[in-house]
């Protein structure tokens with residue numbers, strides 16, 4: 011069992027979160043981004059979350075930043091304003107230790123408190139660990155979309171899951 015703990019974001023976390031995310035952009039199909047964002051770009055993204063008062067959680071272990079999670083608007087148009095999408099990125103060395111489920115539970119609490127009513131999870135279909143973590147948190151399977159992404163020379167399916175908050 012990991013002793014990772016959760017806390018609020020600080021600007022000094024930007025280099026670590028940029029590095030954590032870079033791995034998933036460069037090496038995996040978990041995110042459909044293909045160019046890793048710079049620290050400045052990540053600071054801009056996180057700044058927008060703070061401005062909008064959206065949930066943003068940092069995972070820390072032994073004084074190091076080892077993951078993050080946030081909820082943000084599913085789509086920008088106004089009628090979607092009660093619907094969020096989650097993003098969770100644990101450092102690759104922390105995967106498989108059960109921290110994701112705890113982190114998602116905390117994100118659900120904070121998303122409810124922020125006024126969101128529905129959470130969508132948009133998951134690369136082959137990522138069974140992420141689907142399982144969402145299932146365990148009470149998300150329902152909504153749909154499987156074929157070949158929505160193309161990365162590393164192959165087509166990728168997407169699964170949508172949903173939970174009422």
Ligand SMILES: CC(C)(COP(=O)(O)OP(=O)(O)OC[C@H]1O[C@@H](n2cnc3c(N)ncnc32)[C@H](O)[C@@H]1OP(=O)(O)O)[C@@H](O)C(=O)NCCC(=O)NCCS
Pocket residue numbers: 034040097098099100101104105106107108109110111131132133134137138139140142143
């Ligand atoms: C996805 C993520 C949040 C999951 O959190 P985690 O703490 O690593 O989750 P764990 O691997 O400990 O547990 C996941 C569950 O999936 C199961 N699982 C793992 N691999 C699996 C597979 N190939 N098939 C089926 N189930 C699998 C585990 O057994 C566990 O289920 P259990 O609790 O019922 O035993 C985390 O790994 C992460 O941040 N990964 C990188 C980024 C990412 O994928 N983000 C999600 C984007 S939607």
